[in-house]
Amino acid sequence: MILALGFAFGANAQAKKPTIMIVPSDNWCVNNGYTMEFENQGMTEVVPDYTAAFQQNSDLLLVISKLNGLMADRGFPLKNLESEIKSINSTSALDAMRSSKSSGAEVAESPVDALLNQAKADIIMQLTWTVNTTGPKKSITFNLQGLDAYSNKQIATAAGTGAPSFSAELPVLLEEAVLSYIDPFANTLQNHFDDMFENGREVSIRVMRWGDWENDLETEYGSDYTELGFIIEDWMADNSVKGRFTTKDATENMLIFEQVRIPLYFERNGRQRAMDTRRFASELSRFLRQEPYNIVNKITTRGLGEATIFLGSK
Amino acid sequence: MRTNNLKTVLILLVMVLSATNSFAQKRAKKLADEDTKNWRYEIECEGVGSNGVYLIKIFSYSFNKDVAIEQAKKNAIHGVIFKGIPEGDRGCVSQPALARNSNLEQEKADYFEAFFAEGGKYQKFVNLTTDGAVKAGDRYEVGGSGLFRRKEYKIGIVVSVNKALLRKELEDAGIVRGLSSGF
Numbered sequence: 001m002i003l004a005l006g007f008a009f010g011a012n013a014q015a016k017k018p019t020i021m022i023v024p025s026d027n028w029c030v031n032n033g034y035t036m037e038f039e040n041q042g043m044t045e046v047v048p049d050y051t052a053a054f055q056q057n058s059d060l061l062l063v064i065s066k067l068n069g070l071m072a073d074r075g076f077p078l079k080n081l082e083s084e085i086k087s088i089n090s091t092s093a094l095d096a097m098r099s100s101k102s103s104g105a106e107v108a109e110s111p112v113d114a115l116l117n118q119a120k121a122d123i124i125m126q127l128t129w130t131v132n133t134t135g136p137k138k139s140i141t142f143n144l145q146g147l148d149a150y151s152n153k154q155i156a157t158a159a160g161t162g163a164p165s166f167s168a169e170l171p172v173l174l175e176e177a178v179l180s181y182i183d184p185f186a187n188t189l190q191n192h193f194d195d196m197f198e199n200g201r202e203v204s205i206r207v208m209r210w211g212d213w214e215n216d217l218e219t220e221y222g223s224d225y226t227e228l229g230f231i232i233e234d235w236m237a238d239n240s241v242k243g244r245f246t247t248k249d250a251t252e253n254m255l256i257f258e259q260v261r262i263p264l265y266f267e268r269n270g271r272q273r274a275m276d277t278r279r280f281a282s283e284l285s286r287f288l289r290q291e292p293y294n295i296v297n298k299i300t301t302r303g304l305g306e307a308t309i310f311l312g313s314k
Numbered sequence: 315m316r317t318n319n320l321k322t323v324l325i326l327l328v329m330v331l332s333a334t335n336s337f338a339q340k341r342a343k344k345l346a347d348e349d350t351k352n353w354r355y356e357i358e359c360e361g362v363g364s365n366g367v368y369l370i371k372i373f374s375y376s377f378n379k380d381v382a383i384e385q386a387k388k389n390a391i392h393g394v395i396f397k398g399i400p401e402g403d404r405g406c407v408s409q410p411a412l413a414r415n416s417n418l419e420q421e422k423a424d425y426f427e428a429f430f431a432e433g434g435k436y437q438k439f440v441n442l443t444t445d446g447a448v449k450a451g452d453r454y455e456v457g458g459s460g461l462f463r464r465k466e467y468k469i470g471i472v473v474s475v476n477k478a479l480l481r482k483e484l485e486d487a488g489i490v491r492g493l494s495s496g497f
């Protein structure tokens with residue numbers, strides 16, 4: 001409830017700004033031959049090879065550069081996938097070589113840390129285009145999708161086919177397409193942000209249990225013998241904005257909440273601060289640590305919009 | 315003596331004609347402004363230029379051709395802010411209006427009154443292309459039937475609107491929200 005009130009106070013505070021990155025779609029990468037194949041448990045999987053796409057396709061660089069510039073004009077500079085991949089590679093190489101001066105110990109990195117250390121953003125601008133040829137005429141079908149990395153919802157879009165041209169070259173047609181579609185795209189993205197400011201950020205929260213914990217989500221607490229799963233669900237209803245959330249799955253081992261609307265701000269020491277999923281989940285974590293539950297737990301997060309609480313130990 | 319009288323009459327006649335003409339011009343301007351407020355104009359997309367500049371053909375109505383040509387600039391900006399640009403047959407993609415709230419014009423009436431006033435800021439974002447020349451097919455006479463009814467012109471003029479700069483102006487003035495506002 002306190003968190004939900006915080007949402008109403010936050011008129012002057014700044015919400016956490018989502019990061020946006022343009023990524024060529026799998027469809028575009030496959031159609032243009034920028035793929036890698038690897039064996040995964042006997043199955044051959046085809047995945048996009050972004051490094052090859054950036055090294056070999058000048059049109060892709062042109063489109064991304066143009067889109068980056070236009071989004072920067074709107075006060076929303078984008079993360080650059082190519083730079084992000086390079087930066088991760090060089091940081092990983094440096095970390096692998098680094099050791100403590102006194103003990104010689106290596107930099108600690110769990111397998112999960114290694115998995116998380118990849119190019120990511122809160123919103124993915126997925127880019128696809130195809131060149132249509134009819135006799136001497138060429139046209140471009142352009143598709144720009146804004147995908148929320150946590151809810152997997154398409155939150156913005158702009159797509160269509162440009163006018164056929166006899167003479168214009170592909171880069172010119174692509175530039176025209178970018179200029180034509182950026183405003184409709186930004187408009188639908190603004191709708192998403194308006195909804196976020198009105199109804200809170202939409203995030204996912206999972207509650208899981210460690211295998212060695214003696215209790216589970218069906219353990220009953222209190223004088224009315226309420227199951228832990230329902231106690232957590234009630235907390236979610238009291239603290240999400242306008243009580244909005246969906247319980248996707250509920251078993252004795254896990255609870256998965258989707259479309260949880262969390263406030264954008266909370267108050268600390270008399271000041272408004274931006275709220276993210278980690279902060280919101282930490283309130284649930286604190287609630288579970290207190291009497292009468294006394295459940296030791298651990299929080300992990302993925303970006304701005306996904307948190308998991310593990311019950312039973314740190 | 316008679317020559318002096320004739321001179322006085324002529325001077326008076328010129329003054330009356332000039333005042334009538336000026337009055338007619340003012341009236342035509344006032345009517346054209348009312349048409350703008352009442353959305354009485356049509357927009358067609360002519361093309362998308364680089365750096366957020368759009369070529370738009372605006373059809374405006376007036377009894378006076380010159381007023382119609384001048385009003386095209388005001389209508390173009392009004393249209394880009396409140397109507398959006400419809401899809402065109404030259405590969406133009408439909409562009410949303412800058413105003414996202416249908417009551418914005420009323421809610422920010424003071425701002426828009428000054429913005430669209432004679433010599434107002436709207437002029438900064440629009441240019442007449444081809445010096446305001448009107449193509450033969452873009453000039454129509456509408457109305458004008460009946461004994462005393464005056465002819466009205468519907469005139470299509472191509473203008474360029476710097477939508478990127480216009481959006482920035484409206485964002486800076488707090489009239490519309492920018493994509494990054496609140497973050």
